[in-house]
Amino acid sequence: GDAIPFYGVRQAGIITPAQDRLHFVAFDVTTSKRAELVAMLENWTAAAARMTAGLDAGTIGAVGGIPEAPPDDTGEAIGLPASGLTLTIGFGPSLFRKFGLSGQRPEALEDLPHFPGDAIEEKISGGDICIQACSHDPQVAVHAVRNLARLGMGVVSVRWSQLGFGRTSSTSTSQATPRNLFGFKDGTANLKAEEPALLDEHLWVRDGDGPAWLTGGSYLVSRKIRMVVETWDRTPLGEQEAIVGRTKGTGAPLSGGQEFDEPDLSDKSAIPVDAHVRLAHPTQNQGARLLRRGYNFVDGSDGLGRLNAGLFFLAYQRDPRRGFIPVQTSLARRDSMNEYIRHVSSGIFACPPGLQAADDFWGRSLL
Ligand code: HEM
Numbered sequence: 001g002d003a004i005p006f007y008g009v010r011q012a013g014i015i016t017p018a019q020d021r022l023h024f025v026a027f028d029v030t031t032s033k034r035a036e037l038v039a040m041l042e043n044w045t046a047a048a049a050r051m052t053a054g055l056d057a058g059t060i061g062a063v064g065g066i067p068e069a070p071p072d073d074t075g076e077a078i079g080l081p082a083s084g085l086t087l088t089i090g091f092g093p094s095l096f097r098k099f100g101l102s103g104q105r106p107e108a109l110e111d112l113p114h115f116p117g118d119a120i121e122e123k124i125s126g127g128d129i130c131i132q133a134c135s136h137d138p139q140v141a142v143h144a145v146r147n148l149a150r151l152g153m154g155v156v157s158v159r160w161s162q163l164g165f166g167r168t169s170s171t172s173t174s175q176a177t178p179r180n181l182f183g184f185k186d187g188t189a190n191l192k193a194e195e196p197a198l199l200d201e202h203l204w205v206r207d208g209d210g211p212a213w214l215t216g217g218s219y220l221v222s223r224k225i226r227m228v229v230e231t232w233d234r235t236p237l238g239e240q241e242a243i244v245g246r247t248k249g250t251g252a253p254l255s256g257g258q259e260f261d262e263p264d265l266s267d268k269s270a271i272p273v274d275a276h277v278r279l280a281h282p283t284q285n286q287g288a289r290l291l292r293r294g295y296n297f298v299d300g301s302d303g304l305g306r307l308n309a310g311l312f313f314l315a316y317q318r319d320p321r322r323g324f325i326p327v328q329t330s331l332a333r334r335d336s337m338n339e340y341i342r343h344v345s346s347g348i349f350a351c352p353p354g355l356q357a358a359d360d361f362w363g364r365s366l367l
Contacts, residue, residue: 003082006052008354013086014218014291014316015193015203017172019134022164022295023141024222024312025149026092026127026347027156034099038367040155044089044148045361054082057147074150076143083137087144089362090220090349095128104366106210108219108319109350115332117343124160124224124345132220132314138165160345162224164295164312171293177251177259181227181296181309182340184244185251188259189277191291202289205318213365216353218316221324224297224345227310232340243336245275253277274336285326290315310341320348 004012029037047057056062058072065071096105111126131148135141142163149158168180169187173194180186191203200206205214232240241247245254245263253263254270263271263281271278282289294313302308317323332338352365 002084003053004084004086006049006087007356007358009216009356010204011086011088011217011351011354012052013088013132013134014293014351015171015199016086017175017193018167018169018187018293019084019086019136020165020167021135021138021141022312023133023138023145023161024164024314025131025133025145025161026159027129027131027149027152028159029095029098029128029155030157031155032098034367036155037099038363040152041363041367042361043151045355047147047151048087048144048362049358051077051144051147052082052085052087054080054085057144057151074143074146076146077140080137080140080143083135083140085133085135085140085144087148088132088134088220088351090130090132090351091363091366092127092130092347092349094126098128099367101366104211104213106205106214106350108210108321109348112221112320112325112346112348115328115343117332117338118346119342119344120346121344124162126347127159127349129156130220130222130347130349138163162297162312162345163299164297166296168294168296168311169292171291180311181229181298182232182240182244184240184246184248185259186294186311187292188246188251189281191289198289199291202318202323203291203316209319214350214352217351218291218318219320219323220347220349220351221313221315221317221320222345222347222349223313223328223343225311225313226308226342226344228306228340228342229309230306235340242272243276243340245271245277272336274334276331276335276337279330279335280327285330286322288323288326290317290323290327316351 056073062071062073062075133141133144177185251259255264299308
């Protein structure tokens with residue numbers, strides 16, 4: 001039932017311990033009037049502060065109002081606690097084009113390039129504004145997104161959204177490493193909340209990196225990655241481990257040691273040259289490090305006798321040009337995992353720092 005503070009130096013939902021459930025949504029702004037967008041963001045902020053505290057979206061609530069008007073909350077979270085709900089906002093490159101905000105657009109906030117093997121579907125990619133809703137209870141996350149969409153009617157429309165279950169990362173050393181749908185521990189070598197010097201270097205946008213409104217924030221890259229689990233499940237254990245570069249049981253590097261020991265990436269190492277962890281490792285990518293915060297998904301089945309399953313990859317970083325882009329470039333070229341995965345959606349968003357006063361609202365310093 002715990003509530004995670006909405007106000008703070010950083011937005012919650014980045015280094016706060018990853019919850020188990022996700023509802024991620026990307027909106028298109030449908031109005032051309034900046035004042036309407038600003039008013040909606042004020043309403044959103046008030047609703048977000050309330051919902052993350054376990055309250056109704058509006059002050060009257062789902063059942064307290066007059067019978068003649070639609071309720072100011074949709075009601076499905078009545079009786080449910082805050083459940084660790086975090087709501088994290090980000091702004092996509094298209095928002096800056098739409099509102100002529102090019103002077104405020106950070107140089108690093110550009111649509112991601114095409115990577116070899118990409119099968120990106122436009123309809124489930126991009127977006128002007130994203131909200132990452134995470135919670136221990138899926139109903140609480142869905143309730144939050146639904147109420148923001150309701151409050152945004154006439155100003156924004158839902159472009160795409162994704163549900164996720166089962167975190168595929170740890171963002172704190174206090175958390176055990178979970179598993180992804182390949183059955184491997186995921187999130188072992190991740191940036192973690194307990195490493196402030198590394199977070200300053202690799203996660204948080206610094207003064208001088210770009211426009212002031214983003215200082216103290218971070219960039220979010222989203223990639224929906226379909227995993228062909230049926231093919232994976234027919235792959236021998238030894239081959240699965242060679243593809244990842246770690247053992248399936250403990251998650252230790254194939255070069256030996258325990259889960260959290262450094263992998264040996266020298267020529268004599270047992271970790272193959274095309275193993276995922278070798279190609280993704282910082283020493284192979286000019287020191288690039290990410291805070292991964294993704295989720296498993298299963299969107300039913302695909303009509304061809306297969307689960308529509310995969311990883312909804314989310315990663316935060318100080319600069320995508322020194323984070324996701326070089327890592328993905330190296331993976332897309334050579335990763336032996338590519339035979340079993342396909343990237344189908346892509347997004348990039350600039351996530352401002354946290355709000356620190358109750359009269360501040362999302363996007364104020366930008367708009
Ligand atoms: C590590 C799985 C996609 C970046 C790992 C590990 C697994 C894994 C099992 C080892 C445990 C760990 O350290 O977390 C997957 C799967 C993917 C996927 C199943 C797709 C479905 C990606 C993508 C990126 C990425 C798209 C970034 C472009 C990393 C990084 C590491 C890692 C940076 C840590 C490497 C290290 O420092 O040792 N991944 N991954 N992964 N992955 Fe992925």
